[in-house]
Amino acid sequence: MLKGVSDFFNQTTLDERKIYSKRSPLDKIRWELNSYTGENREYLKVVAHPQYHLPSKPSGFRKNLEEYGKDMRRVVIGLARAVSKTLGFEEQFIEKALELKSGFDVMAMNLYPPNAKSKGAVGLSEHTDPGFIISLVQDVNGGLQILSHKGNWINSYIPYHTILIQLGDQLEILTNGMYKSHIHRVIVGRNKVQRISVVGVHGPSLDKLISPSTLFVDDEHPKKYREMTYKESLVVNGDDEVDVHSSLEKARLV
Numbered sequence: 001m002l003k004g005v006s007d008f009f010n011q012t013t014l015d016e017r018k019i020y021s022k023r024s025p026l027d028k029i030r031w032e033l034n035s036y037t038g039e040n041r042e043y044l045k046v047v048a049h050p051q052y053h054l055p056s057k058p059s060g061f062r063k064n065l066e067e068y069g070k071d072m073r074r075v076v077i078g079l080a081r082a083v084s085k086t087l088g089f090e091e092q093f094i095e096k097a098l099e100l101k102s103g104f105d106v107m108a109m110n111l112y113p114p115n116a117k118s119k120g121a122v123g124l125s126e127h128t129d130p131g132f133i134i135s136l137v138q139d140v141n142g143g144l145q146i147l148s149h150k151g152n153w154i155n156s157y158i159p160y161h162t163i164l165i166q167l168g169d170q171l172e173i174l175t176n177g178m179y180k181s182h183i184h185r186v187i188v189g190r191n192k193v194q195r196i197s198v199v200g201v202h203g204p205s206l207d208k209l210i211s212p213s214t215l216f217v218d219d220e221h222p223k224k225y226r227e228m229t230y231k232e233s234l235v236v237n238g239d240d241e242v243d244v245h246s247s248l249e250k251a252r253l254v
């Protein structure tokens, strides 16, 4: 799958990729190249569920990604059940609360240049991701940092053939802040070679209203987030659904 993504970036011309630049807020495929001090990243984001949208070139790319997407959905449902059980609730708790069966998934394929070709040290500035959970695979190690609860940046080490799972905004909202959406960033300052990551943002159904579950709210733990559909939360800052940008700050009540 990573080879397919690498072929997309390395075996197509810039003009072939530019076809997927922003055309409309309803785009299902979005490409962008950012090269400035705040961001050094080329990316392709595609809607992956309920329906998969993928460029037809290069050959093999589509098939590999579809297969990975299908397998990841099984992992996501499995994790939803495991987390529900860990919380002491019925197995279907998260699946139902987020309507994951018709969940909105986006796959972001990111290419970061080697440091010799980047403008500054930042690949992607600090942010959280929307959704229930976020899956991440990469071709070479280096760059992704996660903010610890003590406020230190931790370099992530992801062993080869491993999928890193991060928590997303809607899990934080559903649990009224018990689980925190991970703050992370990408640093390219020491990267000798280019790095590719494939990030799956696995979210609720677009029309599902997401708010803190009553199971997490009581006199000692007042409601910390306002209610919004997943779609509203994705577009409230003027972004498009396919951009999958966080709006957690807008949802916060306290």
Ligand SMILES: O=C(O)CCC(=O)C(=O)O
Binding pocket: 108, 110, 124, 129, 136, 143, 144, 184, 185, 186, 197, 199
């Ligand atoms: O490339 C990475 O390691 C992280 C990318 C990321 O955070 C994102 O696409 O939201």
Ligand SMILES: [Fe+2]
Binding pocket: 127, 128, 129, 184
């Ligand atoms: Fe992210």
